[in-house]
Each structure stands twice: as structure tokens, then as C-alpha cells.
Amino acid sequence: MKKIKLIVFILLVAVILILDHRFGWSGYLGNLDNLGFLKEMVQQNLWQAMLIYLVVTVVGCVVLALPGATFALFAGILFGPWLGILNCLVATTLGASAAFLTGRFFLKDSIKPIAQKNRYLKKLLFDSNPKSELVVLMITRLVPLFPYNLQNFAYGITDISFWKYTIYTFVFMFPGVSFFTIGAAGLTATEGRVWYFAVAGVLCLLVMGAGYLLKKRYLSEEMPKEISREMSKDMEEKQ
Template identity: 60%
Template sequence: MKKQYKLIIFAVIIVMIAACDHHFEWSSYLGNANNLAFLSTLVKENPILALVSYTAFTVVGSVVFALPGVTFAVVAGIMLGPWLGIIACLFATTLGACIAFLASRFFLKDSIKPLLEKNKLLQKLLFSDNEKNSLVILMITRMVPLFPYNIQNFAYGITGIGFWEYTIYTFIFMFPGVSFFTIGAAGLTAGQDSWKYYLTAAVLAVIVTIAGILIKNKYLNPEYEEVS
């Protein structure tokens, strides 16, 4: 019965957030260039409100609507620019990942298992008898582009990893991917200097790709490859 109550409580929270989104049309901002322009103006006029709005959007988007992780980096780059955007995106996506982790651990353990069955590679990696420490597992899943951001966040909640360990490693290993997507997105509004952002993002993308391949080859042995 306790599990049912937890699931009901979580469902009520989700319904309330979804109702607010329907009323205030938060999610529509992504599909409208005018709204993104408004947010860029808001950054100049009220940067604190802009950061709070972006953080709220990212947390709701990652926990409730399961938007792709790249979405938040692109919005951060356009809205906040490259450097502030990287910091804001890292903070907000880590916060969203932590909330999803806690929701899974305390409310959704039984509901997450069927979701994991759709990603056999992630399931195998997280629950394999071949022991890997938490640092290695989080490095693999956050840096190798085979594991959806949102599924990871919920999946870790049903593992034995500690909350702070998860939080710190998530922040560290999301940094490279967040950086090149955010810098690349910032180039969309950089005018004549856009090539600098695109070049920087391209170099970072190559570095991250090579790092991901090396990590995959080193840690994802043929046993894991068979279930991918």
C-alpha cells in the first residue's frame, strides 16, 4: 500500500505541473522564436529572473516532459550566451537529474523497471554482475551517446548508488557535452562572430566524440555490445 500511495502522490504532482504548463504555456516557448528572443531580452533586463525561469523550465522539462537533454543546452546557449549558458545548463540539468533520481528512488521504483527493459544495454550495465565502481559507470553513461539523458536519471534511482556520489559525477561528466552544444547554440545569435562559436563547438565535439569512443572501447566489452 505504501508503494501505491507514493505513486499516487507523484502522479498528483505531475498532474499539477502539467496543468500549470497547460495554463501558462511554458513548453510553448521552445517552439516560438519570438519567445526565445523575449528570454534573451529578459536576460539583459532581469538576469536573476531569467536564470530562475530557465532553471524551472529545465527541471520541469527533464523530469515531467522527458525532453531530450540537448534541448536545455540549446536554449541556454541562445538565451544566456556561451559561458553563462554552460554554467546555468550544468546547474539546471544536474538539478533536474537529481530530482528525477529522488522521484525514482522514493516513488517510482516499480514503474522504472519496465522502462529500463527498453534499453537493454543500460540495464545490463547498471545491474551486471561484473562490478564497476560508480565513477566508471557514470562516466560511461554520461559521455557515451548511447544512453538517453532522461532514462538515465530515473534508472539510477533504483540502483544502489549514493545520492551525492551520483550528483557530483553527473555534474562532472555532463560538462563536456553541455559545453559544445551550448557554445554551438550561442553561435546562432552571435552575428558575424558566429564562426568562432561553431569552430569551438566543432573542436569540442571532436574531443568529446573521441573520448566517448575510447571509453566505449575500454569499458563496454563484447558482452555489453551483444545487448545494444
């Protein structure tokens, strides 16, 4: 059964990639110039525009390999800074959760045993310590180490609970989403543009600083030490 799920998942990904290449969905959705119809809709029917944005973002998170910042930029331009942040956080969290469930259903049974054979991945993704889950999610949401949608699928093969993953994702994406959304809102603002850019700049520095410190603390120091200890154990076992 687990092989069948993996094969179905691979076939679905192949079909989506072919269709995306054929019709250029990623290029269209990733182009800021194609927001005209939604901008008009925001003025005419805000709730309908928000719903369309929500659906497009969720589909983009699960199906298309779009950078996570794309959705925040769209939200800032369409809805302004504050409503944009809320819309983006809700939509991207729902999209991340949908991708997580997809990964858990299709990939966990087949990929998890393979990933656990690698001691580094086992320590990083399958540590039973709740603090480790918190740290890893914090790092990957703040530091752009991996593509956004790949992260979401990858977490699906771990043992982290769905609700813990969803709540942590919402919380830890807030600084980055705020930075991109407020900055994008400043591009189209008619008043207070300087303040938008100033706030976005401060948030950018905070996000980059926090990401650097977390990466240095947990990925540059702790993990190499852990790998060194595991290698020593392996050598001792062989002796």
C-alpha cells in the same frame, strides 16, 4: 506500500502526459522561436531571467520528455557561451538530481527487485564496485543511449549515493553541455562566430570520440563477455 508508490507514480506520469498532449508544453518549450520574452528579460533583469531558466529546466528534466540538448541550446542563445554553460550545468544537474530522488522514492522498492533478476542489468546498474558506477555514469552522460530524463529516473533505483550521482553528473555533462551551448551561442553572435563554431566542432569531436571509445570498451566488449560468462554459469548450474 511499494505498490502504492508505483501506482501513484504511474498515475502522475499519465496525468502529466495527458496535460502535455492537451496544452503542448513540450512543443512550446522545445521551440527555439519561443525565447523572445526571455531574451528581453536577459537585457532588463539578468538574475530574473536566470531564475526562470533554472525553474523551467528543472521542471523540464523531471516532468517533460525533452532532449537534454534542448536546455543547452536555450542557455547558449539566451546567456552566451560562458554564462550559458554555467547556467545549463547548474540547472540540468539540479533537474537530474530531482528526477533521481523521485525515482528513488517512487520506484526503487518496486522496480529494483525486478531489475536485479536480469543479470545484465544487475551487472550494469547494481555492481558494488565504485569504479563500475563511475564508468556507467560516464558512458550514459557522454553517449546518448537513453533519453536524458529516463536515465535520471533509472539511476534512482540503483544503490549509488545521491551526492556521488550529483557530482558525477555535473562533471560528465560538462563536455556535452559546452559543445551545444557554445554552438548555440555562435548562431546569435555578432562577432567571433567562426571561433564559436570551431570550438564547438572540436568539443563535438572529442565528445563523440570519447563516447565511441567508452561504448566500444565497456558496452561492446566487456558486457557481452560478462553475459557469456553468466550464461555459462547458468548452464553449469542446470547440469
